[in-house]
Amino acid sequence: MPQPDGVLPPDLWTRPRMASALATCDMASVIEGVRTARGWSQGDLARAIDYSQSWVSRVVNGQQSLTISQVHDLARRLGVPLHLLRFGDGPPRAGSAEKGVDTTRRRDFGRAVAASALLTATAATAAAPAGARAAGHRCVNETTASALRSITGGQRRMDADSPARHLLPSAVAHVHLSEHMLAQAHGTPFHSDLSAAASEASGFAAWLHADRGDTGSARTYYRTAVARARQAGTRLLDVYMLGSLAAFETDTAQDPHLGLGLVQEAGHVLGASAHPTARAWLACVEALAHAGVGDGPAAVRAIGRAEREAARSANTDPPWPWVFAFDEAKVAGYRALVGVRLSRPHDARRAFAEACAPRAANAKQSAVLQVELASAHAEAGDVDEAFRLAREALATGMRFESERVIGRVRSFRRRYPRPRTRCAADLDEQLTSLVTGVTASG
Structure with a gap:
């Protein structure tokens, strides 16, 4: 039934028909479902999203394809949770805004979103x-x-x-x-x-x-x-999982635009009076997403907020689901990652030193940080140290069979194809052994 005053019912997104529409990226059905739930006419809907009524009519009747940017815009205006929407495996490329969300992307979306996660x-x-x-x-x-x-x-x-x-x-x-x-x-x-x-x-x-x-x-x-x-x-658990998904989309799936949207959604859930650990961590995830889209000033501002939150006297006894307090050293680690993303190698190396990184308790996570530090050294011209770190990280990745680590080392090697030093040759031998099965010498 339509809700009074246009308020969306809390279970709208998990209703079978809406869940199915989300899982197949059927935006016509999603938009029509929101319109019906709010008790709007098509004219009300058109005014709410700032499009013409004729355009809205074509969309809900399946006669108008939508660009990726239009889908993001409509989701924001209509209150569709962004984490339920996904259009492909990579970030928008040049010219992608001119392409509609076609059936191939819908199939990809269906694979990405499990209907079981939406049907309660x-x-x-x-x-x-x-x-x-x-x-x-x-x-x-x-x-x-x-x-x-x-x-x-x-x-x-x-x-x-x-x-x-x-x-x-x-x-x-x-x-x-x-x-x-x-x-x-x-x-x-x-x-x-x-x-x-x-x-x-x-x-x-x-x-x-x-x-x-x-x-x-x-x-x-x-x-x-x-x-x-x-x-x-549980508000903080909601924020933690949204932020984790944002970090994944930003850093692993290489879609910082989507990561930013997820961070914004998490920030809205978090509120202004949350524990400093949660606010510092989320600000760092936001900084990485800003750096991923090349917005240096916004990334620096986000890191600044994280530093202020981490330095607050109330930043003790971290709230569940955080296990450790998010202190100044952890923020410095993120500042280093931002420096790498923004091609500021000297800032990154200073921040890594301040964070005492990479010496994480988890060997695989430590190896990920080693690759980031290797990139900072390579950008600063310290090629031997860069390739030494990358080789150590690759050895860890091979030992733990971690594609996360191995993939990052491969990406590092592609970014720096020129060096013909002994350390670069050693890394190449290790990478070759992954394909041939022949153990690298030395």
Whole structure:
């Protein structure tokens, strides 16, 4: 039914028809669904989005294709959560704004967004017989969520020393278990806590898929994590998962424009009075996205906000789901990454030194930072040190079978094709051994 005063019903995006439209990028149905839910006429809709009524009529009747920029604009004006929209695997290229969102992109979008992440466990459970639901409730109690979260915590600790390939099967199985328990929790006081546990499980599965280089699966699990965090009604978890998805889209999927939109959505959810750790971390993610689109001043402003938040006296005892306080050293690490993205190598090297990076507890994450530091050295002309760092990072990536690390080293080598030094030759031998299976000498 239409809502009074044009307010969108909170479950609109998880209704089967709307979820299906989102999953196939059927913007005509999405727009029409929003119009109906708000109780608008087509004229009201046209005024709300600042387009002509004839244009709106053509769109909702499937007679008008939309550009990617138009879809982003309409989503913003209509309040469609940006994290539910995705149009392709790469950032917009020159001239892409002239292309409509065609059926190929719709199929890609469908792969990226799992319908199961949008259709809530509530709907699935409501369809089950009452006896089955009652029986299910007996296997869910006040200890279920903490037990599931302890499993995720154990898996996360193992990630520091184990290849993602070894952890993925159990992590994916744990997501299925968490989803099953969540479905059983419908109508119980434990539903919110189990939604949060399922969000954490999906977020970790996303991380592992990204490490394996499977961006499509990673995106699917990240979106499930966002959907479950929103179900949990836990604001900081919602922000954490949205910010994690933003960081993934910015840095791994190489779509900083989408990353910026997700950061803005997370900032709106976070509010102005949140814990300094959350605000500092999100500002750093925003800075990376600004740097990714080449907006240096905005990136510097975001890092400045992060530094101020990190320096606040209240920045102690980080709130869950953060484990460690986001202090000045961590902000310096992000300032270094921004310097690399903006081709400011001397600023980046100073910031890396201030952050004492890369010495993260997680060897794979440390290797990622080593590649970033290698780029800063190469830009500054210190070729030998750059290739030494890249070679060390590649050795770690090979040991842990981390496509995240290996892919970054390959990208580093493509950016600096000229050096013919011994260290460059050593790195080339290592990269060749990945293809031939012949171990590099030395």
